Amino acid sequence: MKKRIIVGITGASGPIYGIRLMEVFSRIPSIETHLVLSDSAGITMSLESPGWTPARLKALAHHSHSPADLAAPISSGSFKTHGMVVIPCSMKTLGNIAHSTGGDLLCRAADVALKERRRLILVPRETPLHLIHLRNMAAVTEAGAIIAPPAPAFYHQPKTIQDLIDHTIGKVLDLLEIEHDLFQRWGSSRKSRVAK
Ligand SMILES: Cc1cc2nc3c(=O)[nH]c(=O)nc-3n(C[C@H](O)[C@H](O)[C@H](O)COP(=O)(O)O)c2cc1C
Numbered sequence: 001m002k003k004r005i006i007v008g009i010t011g012a013s014g015p016i017y018g019i020r021l022m023e024v025f026s027r028i029p030s031i032e033t034h035l036v037l038s039d040s041a042g043i044t045m046s047l048e049s050p051g052w053t054p055a056r057l058k059a060l061a062h063h064s065h066s067p068a069d070l071a072a073p074i075s076s077g078s079f080k081t082h083g084m085v086v087i088p089c090s091m092k093t094l095g096n097i098a099h100s101t102g103g104d105l106l107c108r109a110a111d112v113a114l115k116e117r118r119r120l121i122l123v124p125r126e127t128p129l130h131l132i133h134l135r136n137m138a139a140v141t142e143a144g145a146i147i148a149p150p151a152p153a154f155y156h157q158p159k160t161i162q163d164l165i166d167h168t169i170g171k172v173l174d175l176l177e178i179e180h181d182l183f184q185r186w187g188s189s190r191k192s193r194v195a196k
Contacts, residue, residue, distance in 0.1 A: 002032040003082040005176065006074050006113070007061070008106040011040020012088035012125035016049050017150055020169050021087055022060040028178070034074050034081070035061035036106045040090065067104040074109045083119030084109055085172055088150070091126050091133055097145070098136035110145075120145040121175050123168065146175055156184045 005025065009018035018041070025031050035058060042054045058064040065072040073079040086093060086106070093107060097120075102108040113120040122145055126133060137147050150168040158164050163183070170182035 002030055003178075004032045004034060004080065005082050006034045006036065006084035006109050008036045008038070008084065008086040008089075008093070008110065009041045009057075010038045010086060010088060010090040010093045010106065011044050012090040013044060013048065014088040014125045014150065015041055015045045015052070016165060017123060017125075017168055018087045019045075019049060019052055019057060020165050021085065021172060022057060024169055024173070024180070024182070026060040031178070033061045033063070034072075034109075035064045036067055036074075036109065037064070038067050038090075038093070038104070038106060065105055067106050069105055070108060072105055075105060075112065077112045077116045081113070081118060083121065083176055084113045085121045085123065085176070086110060087121075087123040087172065088125040089122040091124070091136075094122060094124055094133070094136050094140070097122070098139040114140075114143045114145060117144060119176065121148050121172055122146070123148050123150055123172065125150060148172060148175060155186050 007018060007022060009015055025033050037054055045052050065074065096103055096107040097110045100111050102111045110120055122140060124147060141147055148171055152164040152167055166182040170180055173180040
């Protein structure tokens with residue numbers, strides 16, 4: 001059985017992170033993706049990644065769901081998944097997940113991941129952070145989610161923006177226990193090219 005992974009992409013800056021994750025997943029045959037793209041993500045995509053459209057991105061997914069479709073399979077805990085990634089995660093969606101509002105499919109699916117004790121990885125994009133942002137991050141962490149900010153490392157000597165993006169995507173794949181070779185690990189001298 002394939003690993004089902006839900007990918008939520010919200011209207012925080014950096015839709016390229018979600019795009020890159022979907023590109024990488026689309027090349028791993030053992031993964032089945034369920035994509036939820038918020039309406040605001042369509043706006044940031046047109047502003048920040050003009051070569052991409054929601055339609056082009058959805059073509060990379062096995063299943064794409066409208067955020068309004070609260071009857072989609074991923075709305076129920078009985079639909080088994082390996083986990084969910086929200087990348088990038090806006091402060092609005094972070095707040096909705098922290099307060100369990102379940103107002104759209106993306107937040108409902110995240111709520112389901114938490115209640116079923118499945119892996120939920122949030123990649124928040126905002127800076128600086130005020131106390132409510134930090135409290136929301138603490139709340140979701142207490143409920144079992146993992147906050148994984150797109151904070152670039154430099155030990156692998158990145159040369160391009162793509163190297164920086166791939167470092168963040170590689171960290172997300174590590175958290176999902178999916179093999180990859182998107183960046184050179186500290187202490188290793190060789191790339192083995194699993195998913196690139
Ligand atoms: C160009 C642009 C960049 C934005 N960047 C951020 C950001 O980095 N973080 C954030 O929380 N919101 C950001 N926003 C605001 C969100 O898009 C807005 O709060 C939206 O309502 C989020 O909705 P969603 O979580 O349903 O996608 C940005 C908006 C635009 C237009």
